[in-house]
Amino acid sequence: xxxxxxxxxxxGGCGKSTTTGILSYLLKEDGYRVLAVDMxxxxxxxxxxSEQPSNEFMGRSILEAMQQNDVEKYIVPIxxxxxxxxxxxxxxxxxxxxxxxxxxxxxxxxxxxxxxxxLDQILDQVRDQYDFILIDTPPSLSxxxxxxxxxxxxxxxxxxxxxxxxxxxxxxxDSVEGARNFGHRDTQVVGILRxxxxxxxxxxxxxxxxxxxxxxxxVFQTTITRKAPVGRLALYGFNGNPELKQALDQYNxxxxxxIERVQGE
Ligand SMILES: Nc1ncnc2c1ncn2[C@@H]1O[C@H](COP(=O)(O)OP(=O)(O)O)[C@@H](O)[C@H]1O
Ligand SMILES: [Mg+2]
Numbered sequence: 688x689x690x691x692x693x694x695x696x697x698x699g700g701c702g703k704s705t706t707t708g709i710l711s712y713l714l715k716e717d718g719y720r721v722l723a724v725d726m727x728x729x730x731x732x733x734x735x736x737s738e739q740p741s742n743e744f745m746g747r748s749i750l751e752a753m754q755q756n757d758v759e760k761y762i763v764p765i766x767x768x769x770x771x772x773x774x775x776x777x778x779x780x781x782x783x784x785x786x787x788x789x790x791x792x793x794x795x796x797x798x799x800x801x802x803x804x805x806l807d808q809i810l811d812q813v814r815d816q817y818d819f820i821l822i823d824t825p826p827s828l829s830x831x832x833x834x835x836x837x838x839x840x841x842x843x844x845x846x847x848x849x850x851x852x853x854x855x856x857x858x859x860x861d862s863v864e865g866a867r868n869f870g871h872r873d874t875q876v877v878g879i880l881r882x883x884x885x886x887x888x889x890x891x892x893x894x895x896x897x898x899x900x901x902x903x904x905x906v907f908q909t910t911i912t913r914k915a916p917v918g919r920l921a922l923y924g925f926n927g928n929p930e931l932k933q934a935l936d937q938y939n940x941x942x943x944x945x946i947e948r949v950q951g952e
Contacts, residue, residue, distance in 0.1 A: 689722070689817040690949050691810065692877065693839040697862075698855045699826035701847035702882035702911065704731035705920060707823040709935065711736065712925050713942045715768040719818040722762070725749060725774035726806070726835045727825040728781075731921075733773040736765050738924050744773040746792075750781060753805050754790060758812045770817075782830045802830060807838035807870060828862050836863055837870030841877035841949055844905070848884045848894040856898070877948050880941060881910040909941040 692710075694703045704727065711723040725732040726749065730741025737743075744763070749772040752761035763771045777791050784790050785805070788797035798805070810820060822835040836842060842863050846852055856879075866874040879902055885891040899906045911917070916934040925931060 689810075689814045689820045690841065691814075691820040691822065691839040691872070692841040692843060692945075692949065693822040693824060693835040694843050694845055695824045695832060695835065695863075696845040696847075696852065696855055696859055697826055697828045697832065698847065698852045700883070701826075701845040701852055702880075703727075703826075703845050704729075704735060704823050705917065706843070706845065706880065706882070706911075706938075707732050707821050708735040708920070709938045710942065710945070711769055711821050713935070713938065714819050714821075715766065718768065720768050720816065722770045722772065722813065722817045722820045723765075724772045724806075724810075724820060724822045724835075726778070726831040727823055728774060728776050728778035728831075729825065730773065730775045730778075732823040733771065733775065735921060735924065736769070736771050737763060737773060738926070741773065741775040744775050745777065748773050748775055748778065749806075750774070750778045750784075753781070753809055754784060754795070756809060758809050762813070778831065785830060803833045803837045803866075804870060806834035807872065810838055828858065833862065833866065836866035836874055838872065839866075839874055840872050841875060843945070844876055844879045846879050846881050846894075846898050846906075848881055848891040848898075848910075850890070850894065853894055853897065856901075876905055878907045878945065879905045880907050884910050884912045886912055907941055907944045909937060909944055911937050911941065 694707045714721045733741045752758050785798045785802045788795045824832045824835045916930040920934050
């Protein structure tokens with residue numbers, strides 16, 4: 688049965704999509720069968736892994752999979768051991784469909800059932816086909832995020848070492864607790880990953896230390912620093928990228944810590 692992990696925080700620009708893409712790559716390189724799920728209408732993970740514009744997946748995305756209660760039809764094979772459920776801008780119509788039945792293609796009946804458990808229930812159709820399911824989330828505590836949290840056993844809290852991310856943490860932790868109480872997967876924070884750490888800035892260093900004081904058991908020992916090859920992954924991708932080794936260097940250490948935590952239970 689797949690282990691499902693969501694990368695989340697309601698602030699943008701914290702490395703969620705980058706980390707989800709890199710983890711998907713590292714897991715499949717390690718021989719695990721991986722399904723990457725894009726729950727952000729920006730479609731960044733979709734473009735990262737597929738190397739195509741997210742608009743290419745119009746009508747063939749996670750939104751339609753949820754609306755039609757059919758996952759397999761919408762799975763996009765990326766490479767050996769790595770599949771994707773893509774997203775595009777139309778995923779922003781997800782809440783409207785839940786509450787009114789209106790889709791971008793026309794009216795349907797309003798959704799009947801639990802609005803936070805739609806993703807959890809459709810992933811059940813394929814959980815036995817994967818070792819890991821990784822979910823990328825939008826920068827908001829929206830229906831896409833609550834669905835991702837309720838569909839996951841584990842959550843990696845993405846902490847960009849900055850003031851506004853620091854203030855996002857308590858509400859995000861509450862949302863994980865809500866998913867644990869409300870959903871069926873005993874959703875837990877598996878760790879807090881400090882990202883985008885700017886080694887030249889004292890405020891970055893201060894927030895990196897403050898979060899460790901607040902959550903000493905949760906923070907991963909590995910901190911991801913701000914480095915150009917990681918940022919340029921969005922441009923070059925994984926195939927034929929001459930600086931891939933530098934881009935993945937610090938993530939290899941985080942990967943080991945994460946695997947130990949999720950498998951050590
Ligand atoms: N460690 C890093 N060093 C430099 N740039 C990074 C790093 N991680 C992510 N980026 C870049 O920062 C931006 C935000 O990252 P992204 O993964 O899109 O965050 P989120 O999904 O949380 O919004 C992107 O342009 C990405 O390429
Ligand atoms: Mg993103």
